[in-house]
Amino acid sequence: MASAIQMPAPVCLIENSPRKGLVVQQEALQVLSEISQPVVVVGIAGLYRTGKSYLMNRLAGQRKGFSMGSSVQAHTKGIWMWCVPHPCRPGHTLVLLDSEGLGDVKKGDTKNDTWIFVLTVLLSSTLIYNSKGSIDQQALEQLYYVMRLTERIKVKAAPEESEDGLEEAGQLVPFFPTFVWAVRDFTLQLEKDGKEISEDEYLEDALELEPGDSPETQRCNQPRECILRSFPHRKCFIFDQPASRSELVRLEELQDDELNQDFQQQVEKFCRHIWEKSPPKSIPHGRILTGNLLGKLAETYVEAIESGSVPCLESAVLALAEMENAAAVKEAVTLYQNLMKQRAKLPTETVEELLELHRQCDQEALELFHKRAFEEGMCHFQAELTRQVEEVKEKFCRGNEEASRAKCEDALRELFQDMKRCLSDGVYSVAGGSELFQRDLQVLVKNYQEVPGKGVKAAAVLEKFFKEIKSLADVILIVDQSLKEKEEELKRQKEDHERAEQEWKKKMKIHIAVSIGISVLSIAVPPVRALKFFRLPL
Structure with missing residues (x-):
C-alpha cells in the first residue's frame, strides 16, 4: 500500500563537509525508504543569498522550515530535504530539495559545491533556478557556467562520440528536470517593442539566438544554446521585492498583509504552478520513482562522485534497476507465498487442483513483478523469479x-481403534478369527473411503497400512488355521470315541443278549438228572 509521510522539518540529505566530502545522511534515507508513493521532486539552485529557502518553505505550505539566514554568508550547506504530502496530487509525495548556494567567495575549494548543483539537477523532476535582477547576458552566462558542470557526468558507460569528441547533449535530456527560472527583485517592465509580454515570453526572448556566425556571436549564443538544448520544457516567474530592505531580515516572520501585495500574488501563482505542473520524478523508459528509489539513486550518484569516477547516468540507472528488480523478485515471491497460504486448503484432493492454484498465484506474482521491475535486466530477474516460485x-x-x-x-x-480393542480382547484368537478380522477390515476400508478431504496420499497411506498389518493378519490366519486343525482333531477323536463307544455298546448288547439267552435256556431245559428224577419219558 502506498505510504505518505509527515516531516515536521527538513533534514539534511547530502552533507557537504570539507573533511568528509559529500555524505548521504542515513536519517534522510530512512525517511525516503518509508515513502512507497511516487515522488515529485522540486529542487532549487542558484547563487547564494538569493532567497531560495523562502520559496521552498512556501512550496511546503509553511513560512519556516528551510533555514534562511539573514546575513551575506551562505547558509544552506549541502542539500536539505523536506517531504510533505503533495497538495494537488493524491497518492504522491512532494520532495523539496534546497541546495547550497553557488558563488560563496568565502570558500576556497568549491569542488563539492559544483557537485551539489549537479546532484540537484539529477535528483529533481523540476529544477528552479533562482537569480536576482533580470535575465541578461550576465545572468545567462552565470547559468551557463553552472550548466557546464554537467559535463562532469556522462550518459553511457561507453559513450558514442560525435565528431567533436563530445556526447550529444540531447542524450542528457531524459535525465534532466523541467526548468523554472525564478527572477527575484525584478524591477523592469515586461515590455518588448512597446507591447506587454508575459514572463515566459520574456525568458524566450532572452534565450533567442543572435544572428550571425562571428566568434563574438557564437560566444554570445553559447549559453543560450546550452540552456535551450538542456531544458526543452521551460517556465519563468518574476518577483518584486517582498518588503523593504529593513524588513527582509525577518521575512519569514512577516504576515501576508506586511508583504508587498504583488510579491504575495506572484508567490501564490508560482506555488500553484509548481504544485500543478511539476511531474513525478522519472528516469528513461518512463519509470516513475518512489521515495525509496530516490534515496538509492542519491546514494549511487554520491558513491560514484566520492570514488573519484565520473558519474554515469546509464550505470546509475542499471544499478538502480538491479536493486529494484531484486526487490521486485522478493516482493513477488512473498506475494506468491501469501496467496498460496491464503487460498490453498491443504490437503487438496488432487495434484491438479494444487497446480491450478499455483498457476493463478504465479500469474498474480508475475504481474506484480512486471509492474515494479525495471526493463533493464528484467529477463534475468524474471528467470530468478520463476526459479524461486x-x-x-x-x-x-x-x-x-x-x-x-x-x-x-x-x-x-x-x-x-475398534479392531485394536478386539485384538486385545482376543476376539480374533479363535477358529474363524481370520475371516472375522478380514470382515472388520473391509468395514474399516469402506469407512476410510468415506472420510472427506483425505488428499493426494489416500491410496498410498492405505497401501502402507495394509503392508503394516499384513504380518498381524498372517499371525491371525496361522492361529485360525491351528485352532481349526485342533478342532478337526478333537472332532475326529470324538467321532472315534463315539464309534468305539457304539461298538462297545453293540458288543455289550450282544453279550447281554447271549447271556440272557443262555440263562433262559438253562431254565427252560432241565438237566439230565432232573429228567431222570422225574422219570420223564424222553
Missing part, C-alpha cells in the same frame, strides 16, 4: 502430501 511451489507440493498423509494416518488410526 518453483522452489516455493515444490514446498507446497510436499506440504500438501504431508498434510494428506497426516490426515489419512489419523483417520486410519481412529478407525482401527
